[in-house]
Amino acid sequence: SGDLRIEMRDLAVFGEESERAARAVFAAGKQDEYWDYHNALFEGGEHRPKSQLDDDSLVSLGEDLGLDPMQFKQDMNSTEAHEQFDTVASEGQSIGVSSTPAFIIGGKPLLGAQPTQQFTDAVDEALARAES
The missing domain is CATH 3.40.30.10 (Glutaredoxin)
Structure with missing residues (x-):
């Protein structure tokens, strides 16, 4: 989308x-x-x-x-x-990345291997901030 x-x-x-x-x-x-x-x-x-x-x-x-x-x-x-x-x-x-894997979602770092739900929540939060 x-x-x-x-x-x-x-x-x-x-x-x-x-x-x-x-x-x-x-x-x-x-x-x-x-x-x-x-x-x-x-x-x-x-x-x-x-x-x-x-x-x-x-x-x-x-x-x-x-x-x-x-x-x-x-x-x-x-x-x-x-x-x-x-x-x-x-x-x-x-932006605070000192290791891999590292992900920047909506400008916020998400460091290390994380459960899928962490990514889903971070993306949903970033989309909500972008829409407001």
Whole structure:
């Protein structure tokens, strides 16, 4: 009905490797493969070990998905990718997000994995505030 907009940001909370992975997903998005890369990066809902988050491993994952590896590596390490990461990190900090998963509903953070009812209540409350 157009009452809800969903956005996703890649926030790195585990240090340099997480930042590199966030920039890799950004690079995959430049080739219109954001979700395929994201899903492959977190296959089975698991975090990859640090040893699989170096440049070569991330480029190889992109190549496995049919991405242009030269363009991918260039985009992943570009000024634009670094600036995007810094912007998202600053935005997250400014609204109180310091861990993942985190959800902002109607301007209010909802942190951590929560029962469905928490989300339903938060969305209903935000819609009621928006309509008044």
